Amino acid sequence: MxxxxxxxxxxxxxxxxxxxxxxxxxxxxxxxxxxxxxxxxxxxxxxxxxxxxxxxxxxxxxxxxxxxxxxxxxxxxxxxxxxxxxxxxxxxxxxxxxxTTNQESLMTTAALAISESEFESNNYGMVAATESSVKEMLKRFKVEDGEQQDCMVCLEELGVGFEASRMPCSHIFHGDCIGKWLQQSHYCPICRFEMPTH
The missing domain is CATH 3.10.20 (Ubiquitin-like (UB roll))
Incomplete structure (x- = not known):
């Protein structure tokens, strides 16, 4: 049948x-x-x-x-x-x-949480600068009178006599601050100058 x-x-x-x-x-x-x-x-x-x-x-x-x-x-x-x-x-x-609005809201919240988790696990879309480019392109120096300014990573002052690092774009930062920054992002935090990524 x-x-x-x-x-x-x-x-x-x-x-x-x-x-x-x-x-x-x-x-x-x-x-x-x-x-x-x-x-x-x-x-x-x-x-x-x-x-x-x-x-x-x-x-x-x-x-x-x-x-x-x-x-x-x-x-x-x-x-x-x-x-x-x-x-x-x-x-x-x-x-x-x-x-229902509640079901839709729960699904939206779940989707956003998954998306955020994936984005976070991908380092928020950031790409680190290569270690070799950081070593070659960052210039270490002692801050002299007239060069004082704030490190734009930690927002603390770069005092006279303090050891700092200068990027190829001429912006200066605490050596540790910019070192950690470039492990996460290959861009200058001020002008977005790009360091090599590979």
């Missing part, structure tokens, strides 16, 4: 909750597929995915179970009444509603 199953999926939105947009697909398969969950899932999964329903979701598993139970009940009722036919027609209507 063949089963002809018509699946109609109604999509409700926040803007039109009482007038869902329907999409429909009709499938034909053998009765044995209806009797075995794995076989039914194999037949229905591509169609459900095409209709925008994740075949591995819990909701989809419940839909599959309901199609099996109701379909088998209908088939058994038809056969027990003595009706013999080549094909039985079944229909499944699934309404997909909009997410």
């Amino acid at each position: 063949e089963i002809v199953l018509t699946i109609s999926v109604g999509y409700c939105s926040n803007f039109t909750p009482t007038h869902p947009f329907f999409s429909q697909r009709t499938l034909c398969f053998r009765l044995t597929h209806l009797q075995h969950r794995g076989m039914l899932r194999q037949v229905l999964a591509p169609t459900l995915a095409e209709l925008g329903i994740n075949p591995s979701s819990t909701a989809c598993q419940r839909v599959l179970q309901e199609i099996m139970e109701r379909g088998l009940r209908f088939v058994n009722g038809t056969l027990s009444r003595g009706y013999h036919c080549k094909a039985l027609h079944l229909q499944s209507v699934i309404l997909v509603g909009p997410m």
